[in-house]
Amino acid sequence: MPLRSTLRPLIALAMVAASSIAALAQQTSPSRVRGTIESVDGQTLMVKSRSGEEVKLTMAGDIRVVGIVKIALADIKVGSFIGTTTVPGPDGGNNAVEVHVFPEDMRGTGEGSRPYDLRPNSSMTNATVAESVVGNDGHTLLIKYKDGEKKVVVGPDTPVVTYVPAGKPDLKPGAKVIAFMKKLPDGSFETNRISVGRDGLTPPM
Known part of the structure; x- marks a missing residue:
């Protein structure tokens, strides 16, 4: 039997298996x-x-x-472990849509940066605040996580919660x-x- 004829049913079987796995993942994955x-x-x-x-x-x-619960922007300290949803700013920076400060017993939760579904082009980053610079338009935070770092601009009207x-x-x-x-x-x-x-x-x- 030609090799192509032998492979065709195997490829078809693999495609069916892959689609079944994808459907199962879609069905059971959390949202x-x-x-x-x-x-x-x-x-x-x-x-x-x-x-x-x-x-x-x-x-x-x-x-x-x-x-x-809502807290003040000033409650974000160097060393705080936070999560923040950001969107690209007009200058290419990362503008915070919200910031949530984790209590100590939740430190390390979901550490890293990944796409997020709150807004178009938004991402979620959970990281430790390494630097906090106060400016006229809020705070600029340097946050660091295990695979990198990010500068985030937190405006005075950005919701901050814990x-x-x-x-x-x-x-x-x-x-x-x-x-x-x-x-x-x-x-x-x-x-x-x-x-x-x-x-x-x-x-x-």
Whole structure:
């Protein structure tokens, strides 16, 4: 049998396997929904996303809930471990859309820089503040992570927040949340981690 005829079914089989793996990864990979809790019924949350879609979420048994509260720009110190969403500025720099300061017990969470889905062309960088320079238009931070560093401009109106303890009682109608979710084989969605704004705050990340 010609080699080409022998390889053709193997290539077809490989393509089917690859597409099946991709479909499975898409089905089980976690994603985020940002929105407002509309109702709570036992372990089920109904969340209206910022784009207007209604998403039904089942809370996992090991769900982790953290609160988000506003802090001052001056609370970002050299040595702070932060996360920041940035977009390219007109001068080619990195302008912060938001900054969240991690408490010490969350230091090292997601360290590095990667594309992010908050805005077009945005990225998320979790890193340690190495330098902080105060200017007329806010702070310029030099942040360093294990694979590199980045200069970030934080304006005076940029939301700055931190994490505080929270629990399921904070998940009530009207609360603004970011829920990390995954699609289960039956098509439903499950969440095991939710960030909830305290005192009406909308988590900015």
